Amino acid sequence: MARTARSEAVPEREQWSGQFGFIMAAVGSAVGLGNIWRFPGVAYESGGGAFLIPYLVALLTAGIPILFLDYAIGHRFRGSAPLALRRLGGRLGEGIGWFQVVICALIALYYTGVLAWAGSYFVFSFGEKWGDDTLGFFTGEYLQVSDGAERPFTLDFVPAVLIPLVLMWIVTLVILGAGVVKGVQRANVIIIPLLVIAFLALVVRSLFLPGALDGLDAFFTPDFAALADPGVWIAAYSQIFFSLSVAFGIMITYASYRRRRSNMTGAGLVVAFGNSSFEILAGIGVFSAIGFLAHQQGIGVDDVEGLTGPILAFVTFPAIVSEMPGGGLMGALFFGALTLAGLTSLISIIEVVIAAIRDKFGLTRGQSVAAIGVIAALSIVLLGTTSGLIALDTVDQWTNNIGIVASAIITTIVVIWIKRRGGELARHLSAVSTFKVGTLWVLFTGVVAPVVLFYMVFEKVRDLITGGYEGYATWYLGVAGWGSIVLALLGAIILPLVTWRNDPDRFDEWPSKEQLRVTKGALL
Amino acid sequence: MSAIAIVFLIVAAVVVWGGLLASIGFLTARPEVSSYPPGGEDGPGED
Numbered sequence: 001m002a003r004t005a006r007s008e009a010v011p012e013r014e015q016w017s018g019q020f021g022f023i024m025a026a027v028g029s030a031v032g033l034g035n036i037w038r039f040p041g042v043a044y045e046s047g048g049g050a051f052l053i054p055y056l057v058a059l060l061t062a063g064i065p066i067l068f069l070d071y072a073i074g075h076r077f078r079g080s081a082p083l084a085l086r087r088l089g090g091r092l093g094e095g096i097g098w099f100q101v102v103i104c105a106l107i108a109l110y111y112t113g114v115l116a117w118a119g120s121y122f123v124f125s126f127g128e129k130w131g132d133d134t135l136g137f138f139t140g141e142y143l144q145v146s147d148g149a150e151r152p153f154t155l156d157f158v159p160a161v162l163i164p165l166v167l168m169w170i171v172t173l174v175i176l177g178a179g180v181v182k183g184v185q186r187a188n189v190i191i192i193p194l195l196v197i198a199f200l201a202l203v204v205r206s207l208f209l210p211g212a213l214d215g216l217d218a219f220f221t222p223d224f225a226a227l228a229d230p231g232v233w234i235a236a237y238s239q240i241f242f243s244l245s246v247a248f249g250i251m252i253t254y255a256s257y258r259r260r261r262s263n264m265t266g267a268g269l270v271v272a273f274g275n276s277s278f279e280i281l282a283g284i285g286v287f288s289a290i291g292f293l294a295h296q297q298g299i300g301v302d303d304v305e306g307l308t309g310p311i312l313a314f315v316t317f318p319a320i321v322s323e324m325p326g327g328g329l330m331g332a333l334f335f336g337a338l339t340l341a342g343l344t345s346l347i348s349i350i351e352v353v354i355a356a357i358r359d360k361f362g363l364t365r366g367q368s369v370a371a372i373g374v375i376a377a378l379s380i381v382l383l384g385t386t387s388g389l390i391a392l393d394t395v396d397q398w399t400n401n402i403g404i405v406a407s408a409i410i411t412t413i414v415v416i417w418i419k420r421r422g423g424e425l426a427r428h429l430s431a432v433s434t435f436k437v438g439t440l441w442v443l444f445t446g447v448v449a450p451v452v453l454f455y456m457v458f459e460k461v462r463d464l465i466t467g468g469y470e471g472y473a474t475w476y477l478g479v480a481g482w483g484s485i486v487l488a489l490l491g492a493i494i495l496p497l498v499t500w501r502n503d504p505d506r507f508d509e510w511p512s513k514e515q516l517r518v519t520k521g522a523l524l
Numbered sequence: 525m526s527a528i529a530i531v532f533l534i535v536a537a538v539v540v541w542g543g544l545l546a547s548i549g550f551l552t553a554r555p556e557v558s559s560y561p562p563g564g565e566d567g568p569g570e571d
Contacts, residue, residue, distance in 0.1 A: 049532030220529040260564040269547035511561040
């Protein structure tokens with residue numbers, strides 16, 4: 001790649017208008033569906049109140065350190081994931097960046113589907129349209145799910161899903177097309193306060209329902225024996241890791257839009273604790289409501305089923321709403337919150353792809369948003385049919401549990417051990433931020449995080465290979481599941497070979513290595 | 525609610541929500557480092 005062939009440097013980036021705009025956007029990205037439908041159930045099943053201990057340990061030893069790593073890469077090397085990582089680590093780095101971009105594109109495919117469902121259920125809430133059999137309504141009448149063993153892929157479109165799906169894509173692309181400040185930042189500055197208010201109203205209402213205190217009792221009573229179970233610790237690390245939106249390019253991209261003279265770690269602590277604060281709030285809201293459901297049905301809280309994921313949201317929660325006087329409003333608050341939380345996360349996921357293709361191919365924002373139309377079209381074909389739930393479930397399982405975790409392991413090992421940039425990045429963060437990081441951060445990022453994450457991915461791969469997934473056809477898991485990972489790997493190998501429109505290497509870091517007193521090749 | 529559940533509710537609230545308030549307080553009190561290395565002024569960028 002001769003530098004003389006492309007004398008132009010990659011153009012200056014868009015910028016958040018300030019600290020507040022960045023924090024709102026980063027919180028919007030981190031607070032997503034997982035905070036609402038994953039944390040409460042996981043915490044309850046993993047030791048209740050005692051889960052707080054591994055959860056906080058995971059936050060401090062892996063969540064915040066990897067969040068800071070993403071910030072440092074994006075802020076110092078000022079680019080989308082492929083550009084910033086290329087400036088850090090050459091073609092190898094760029095490959096990791098493209099791996100993350102492909103993962104984001106795949107997640108965008110199905111995440112929009114969940115938003116479409118949440119949007120539909122927001123509307124259904126007003127008439128409690130799901131009736132008494134909420135599971136039957138969700139998988140039958142609404143999604144019309146096909147048989148996953150026999151027909152995991154169909155082209156039988158379901159209009160009730162297709163229409164909100166198309167609308168959701170339009171809203172998302174309009175926001176992204178308006179730019180970083182006028183689109184992404186503005187949407188987050190409006191949505192996040194709205195989300196917090198809606199969710200607080202939901203929590204307060206839930207707390208006054210009969211049985212709510214039994215739900216909270218079940219949620220917070222600690223089971224200390226669970227702390228001896230390695231599975232509980234892994235559950236804590238997974239929750240923190242997936243919840244913070246780290247290691248798949250989002251925080252690199254968002255950090256690259258910050259001014260050079262910006263306090264990164266100070267803002268990062270607000271984002272990390274803000275994300276966890278929302279999780280605790282969700283735990284209180286969800287378990288108060290579940291306590292109420294148990295009370296109405298005359299059963300114990302531990303007999304209630306469907307405490308996590310889409311089943312919690314689209315089957316258990318509608319049942320709670322149906323039991324409640326004036327439940328329609330409660331349903332609207334819940335599904336409204338779910339839609340808003342998911343929308344801000346979806347925006348951040350697609351921005352990763354937009355930023356990457358803009359940097360690489362020198363496109364305008366409008367052109368790159370138009371290119372996202374390809375992902376939108378695929379998403380509509382895959383998710384708007386009777387096999388949409390199966391596609392979503394499968395791609396999600398592989399991209400998250402294998403794709404993102406592998407991306408985190410490779411990034412930490414390449415940055416800290418192979419390229420040995422840990423010391424430089426720590427000094428960079430400390431030079432611009434009020435919360436200083438050093439040896440301990442490099443240790444957590446380079447040792448603790450990859451070791452725990454490796455154990456997680458190893459166990460998951462073994463499970464998926466030996467046990468399959470949800471009884472879906474094996475050929476389908478090969479195509480949609482393993483195929484997703486292969487696609488990301490192909491992106492990582494092929495895209496770095498494509499020529500950049502502008503010279504990615506014409507770039508000066510600030511503060512310079514001399515200013516940071518970096519010793520070449522040193523780990524710290 | 526049992527006493528121990530209440531204790532853990534309070535601990536969670538104090539540690540996590542307290543952590544949020546403390547980090548907001550820290551950022552408000554010290555929004556920027558006292559001095560930056562020379563350079564690092566941004567161009568206008570694009571909007």
